[in-house]
Amino acid sequence: xxxxxxxxxxxISPQSRIRAEDALSKIRLSPGMTANDVVExxxxxxxxxxxxxxxxxxRFKTTTGTFAITLEFVFIVFRGIDPHSYQMHSLxxxxxxxxxxxxxxxxxxxxxxxxxxxxxxxxxxEREAEFLAYKIAALISRKPRSSxxxx
Amino acid sequence: MREPxxxxxxxxxxxxxxxxxxxxxxxASRPGWLAGTFGLLAVICLGFVIPIPELDAVLGxxxxxxxxxSTSAILSFHFMYQAIxxxxxxxxxxxxYPGLMLAIACCSACFALIDDKQERFVSVEGFxxxxxxxxxxxxxxxxxxxxxxxxxxxxLYAVWQTAPRSKVFIAGFSLVSLGNAIDIGLLWLQHTKIVxxxxxxxxxxxxxxxxFAGVIILCGGFLRGSFYSLLRxxxxxxxxxxxxxxLAHTEAKSPNWLAVFLDPKxxxxxxxxxxxxxxxxxxxxxxxxxxxxxxxxxxxxxEFPLTNSS
Numbered sequence: 001x002x003x004x005x006x007x008x009x010x011x012i013s014p015q016s017r018i019r020a021e022d023a024l025s026k027i028r029l030s031p032g033m034t035a036n037d038v039v040e041x042x043x044x045x046x047x048x049x050x051x052x053x054x055x056x057x058x059r060f061k062t063t064t065g066t067f068a069i070t071l072e073f074v075f076i077v078f079r080g081i082d083p084h085s086y087q088m089h090s091l092x093x094x095x096x097x098x099x100x101x102x103x104x105x106x107x108x109x110x111x112x113x114x115x116x117x118x119x120x121x122x123x124x125x126e127r128e129a130e131f132l133a134y135k136i137a138a139l140i141s142r143k144p145r146s147s148x149x150x151x
Numbered sequence: 152m153r154e155p156x157x158x159x160x161x162x163x164x165x166x167x168x169x170x171x172x173x174x175x176x177x178x179a180s181r182p183g184w185l186a187g188t189f190g191l192l193a194v195i196c197l198g199f200v201i202p203i204p205e206l207d208a209v210l211g212x213x214x215x216x217x218x219x220x221s222t223s224a225i226l227s228f229h230f231m232y233q234a235i236x237x238x239x240x241x242x243x244x245x246x247x248y249p250g251l252m253l254a255i256a257c258c259s260a261c262f263a264l265i266d267d268k269q270e271r272f273v274s275v276e277g278f279x280x281x282x283x284x285x286x287x288x289x290x291x292x293x294x295x296x297x298x299x300x301x302x303x304x305x306x307l308y309a310v311w312q313t314a315p316r317s318k319v320f321i322a323g324f325s326l327v328s329l330g331n332a333i334d335i336g337l338l339w340l341q342h343t344k345i346v347x348x349x350x351x352x353x354x355x356x357x358x359x360x361x362x363f364a365g366v367i368i369l370c371g372g373f374l375r376g377s378f379y380s381l382l383r384x385x386x387x388x389x390x391x392x393x394x395x396x397x398l399a400h401t402e403a404k405s406p407n408w409l410a411v412f413l414d415p416k417x418x419x420x421x422x423x424x425x426x427x428x429x430x431x432x433x434x435x436x437x438x439x440x441x442x443x444x445x446x447x448x449x450x451x452x453x454e455f456p457l458t459n460s461s
Binding site: 061062064082083084085086088089134137138143145146148149150 | 173180182183240372375376380416421423424427431432449453
């Protein structure tokens with residue numbers, strides 16, 4: 001893995017990093033893939049179709065996205081009022097959970113800290129998913145090899 | 152020859168500087184950068200920037216500027232071919248690498264067998280005019296020009312076989328191949344003395360026009376991508392720095408500025424996500440100009456590097 005993609009803002013434990021990178025190695029991401037391509041790739045790995053839903057529901061005021069696993073499919077909901085790159089980040093975060101085999105995307109019952117980023121990344125599972133979200137974005141947004149040759 | 156050489160000097164110098172950041176970080180960028188670097192060395196060995204006697208003095212006053220120039224030109228085209236292979240996702244031609252090594256070895260051997268003191272020449276033209284009678288001189292120059300011509304033809308073939316065909320590279324490699332073929336013919340005409348003095352003078356001008364036009368077009372093709380990348384880099388850098396300045400109000404950890412400068416796109420993306428997290432969870436308010444800035448950064452991110460799903 002190129003070093004530059006390791007410059008992620010998420011600090012995770014070595015064990016979590018190994019788990020996240022193992023999960024990432026299950027899928028093959030290439031530059032120029034769209035978010036839909038990533039969703040299809042993850043769906044193949046988990047063996048269930050993934051249904052996406054963008055919502056403007058009031059309950060999603062402070063929740064950026066979540067997912068639910070049913071017997072037939074996986075349902076991912078993300079906040080529709082966010083900018084596109086943020087919606088994609090939320091989507092990649094949920095896909096990170098699915099790749100790691102987590103069963104839900106949790107928020108703490110009470111805010112453990114006033115720091116909002118700690119609220120989001122309050123346990124190992126959330127940090128792993130967030131780490132994967134940055135990794136996925138970085139991997140698909142690399143320049144294609146032909147562009148690297150002359151650009 | 153002085154004017155096109157000067158232009159080539161600037162172009163290869165720009166390639167050297169402009170592509171250096173990518174070459175340091177990205178393996179696929181290195182052949183293109185090395186092509187420019189060896190091209191610059193080959194142009195310097197023509198003697199228009201640093202006078203030949205001074206250049207020769209640095210190299211031990213043994214006339215090695217000549218072989219250094221020709222080897223640099225061959226290597227420049229070799230790396231250009233490597234960059235084209237990456238660009239077109241093709242494999243090198245069969246026997247290419249042994250052929251290249253053999254050509255460089257034969258070129259050096261023929262140069263060593265030329266029977267004269269090389270250090271007395273102060274230009275390529277003077278060297279050719281005085282020593283073209285010797286078969287080793289004609290052979291040395293033919294192998295050098297032939298190698299460059301063959302590598303250009305291989306590059307042309309790779310570009311031609313790959314859709315969409317790049318007109319810039321087709322034009323550049325065609326002109327270089329044609330120019331070198333004419334110059335090889337010219338050398339043997341001069342060596343065998345079967346034509347009068349006017350014909351070589353005319354053919355030499357044709358060679359200079361074709362070769363330099365081809366190489367300048369190729370430099371343009373190499374620089375086009377770098378120029379667009381540089382523009383994109385500056386746009387991302389601008390947004391990344393502005394976004395991290397906004398984040399400074401939240402007492403968020405200051406970013407690693409080296410990482411921001413090395414990969415501003417990633418920094419812009421990370422900064423934007425943090426801003427949104429703070430806004431959603433921390434009640435962090437942006438003023439209207441800051442909000443516009445984050446929207447613009449988002450447009451830039453989704454426009455090019457992060458492809459949207461819908």
